Amino acid sequence: MSSIKKRPNGRWRARYRDGRGKEPMKTFDRKVDAQRWLDEQTAALVTGQYVDPRAGKExxxxxxxxxxxxxxxxxxxxxxxxxxxxxxxxxxxxxxxxxxxxxxxxxxxxxxxxxxxxxxxxxxxxxxxxxxxxxxxxDRRIIESPTAGVKLPPLPAKSALVPITTETVVAVRDAMPGHFRALVTVGAGTGMRRSELLGLTVDRVDFLRKTVRVDRQLAKGSGDVPTWCEPKTVASDRLIPVADVVIEALSAHLAAYPAHKTGLIFQSAIGTPLRPSTLWTAWHRAAKAVGTDATPHDLRHYYASVQIRGGQSIKVLQALLGHKSATETLDTYGHLMGDEDDRSRAVVQSALGIPAGAARAEGAQ
Known part of the structure; x- marks a missing residue:
């Protein structure tokens, strides 16, 4: 039910009944504008696109x-x-x-x-x-989102990612305070995310089988009480095989700096759960001292680059890093697989690169 009536002041008032029994109304200088608005609201009700004009006032x-x-x-x-x-x-x-x-x-x-x-x-x-x-x-508060079509600054190309060198990893590690040095080695040797490293406990390390289980991360610390939460994604729950250098670094660290009462391996200088800001401050000083702009996250990129140079497949690397899909891994690190181009050339060369005379002789046999 809808109507248009002329008001004593000469303006036109359009009114209709919505699906909830309410009667929104609006006044216009011209009858044609009132009719146009009324037609739009009626069409929206019929097509299911109706939005109460008062809902958007929130x-x-x-x-x-x-x-x-x-x-x-x-x-x-x-x-x-x-x-x-x-x-x-x-x-x-x-x-x-x-x-x-x-x-x-x-x-x-x-x-x-x-x-x-x-x-x-x-x-x-x-x-x-x-x-x-x-x-x-x-929720039918507005008809359409004003974010549609908004332009964002371009993100740097994935190919711009240049992993840090082993020399940089070692230099930063040696410039860190003693109780943080093993964290650098573990980060570079496992590719674990920062929050996963901060939440690593002794019971998640199998020193005999040389593996690290990642099934949680440090959420936040309040005083001396750490709080854990689930890993970033379901795929982040993983078992990482680690090299002797990582196991040795962890063993030496625990001998010099016993684990927290909750089992946390890495702590602050006063023995409390390690906050990201505390780690960042120490890292920034060490990085500045050795002349690099690398961040703790670059240890994860370093690990991925080492795995790729060693011939590791994207699918296996995905599992090691805890990525949701191989596509994410390939998009991030695919440009580092430069030898794939040479391998592709070699395959075609071996099939088609036979000299013409040799090919005829081979066919005559």
Whole structure:
């Protein structure tokens, strides 16, 4: 049921009944505009695309907080979403009604981020914004997301990844405080993620069989009490075969620095669970001292490059690194497999590279 009536002030009021029995209305200077709006709302009701005009009046922060509390996320993911929303989205968009956020507003925000943050960081913030606004579309708060078509700064090509050298690994390790040196060796020798290294306990290391089990990671530490959580993905749960150099480094480390009462192998200088910020501070000083801009994550890339140089297949490397798919591994490290080009040439050469005379002689036999 819908209607258009002329008001005493000469304006036209359009009204219709939605699926919940409510009667939204809007006034216009011209009857034709009122009819157009009424037709649009009626068509949306029929096609299932209807959005209550009043639903979009809810502010971005109000909706995002309601949405966030409904999600089932890993603890670290939940912390990341909360941090990005609080620090980078609410200050600019928090008080803006959902239906007032425009593509231009989002593009302007992305541009502002680009000035101070790396492209990957900008992409992470934009992803959170995009997820929330797409959820608002699904909840019929807005008709479409204003993030569609927004341009992001280009990410560096995967082929730009250049692994650090063994000399750099050794130099940084030797420049680290004594209680951190084994961590560098283990990181370079297993490819474990930082949080996996920080959460490694003695019972996850089989010194006899020379393996390390990764089935959890350090979530956060509060004082002397560590908290563990599941690995990053299901594929991250893995058993890593390790070389003697890793086992020897762990043995020497534990002899000099006994494990935490919870079994944690790596600790701070005062014997508490190791925080990422503490490790980063020590690493930064060591890296600066030896003249490299490498980060702890470069130990993981180093491990992958060593495995590739040794002839390891992408599928096996995927399992060792705990990647979700071989595609992820190939996209990240495929450019390091340079000998594949020579192998491809050799295969064709062996099949087609027979001299013409030899080929005729071979056929005559």
């Amino acid at each position: 502010t971005f922060k109000t909706y995002a907080e309601q949405w966030r509390t409904r999600q089932i996320h890993r603890e670290r993911t939940e912390e990341t979403f909360e941090s990005i929303l609080r620090l980078h989205l609410y200050p600019t968009l928090g008080d803006v009604p959902l239906d007032r956020i425009r593509k231009a507003d989002v593009q302007k925000l992305v541009k502002a981020w680009t000035v101070k943050a790396k492209p990957s960081t900008v992409e992470g913030r934009f992803t959170v914004l995009s997820i929330v606004l797409k959820a608002a579309v699904g």
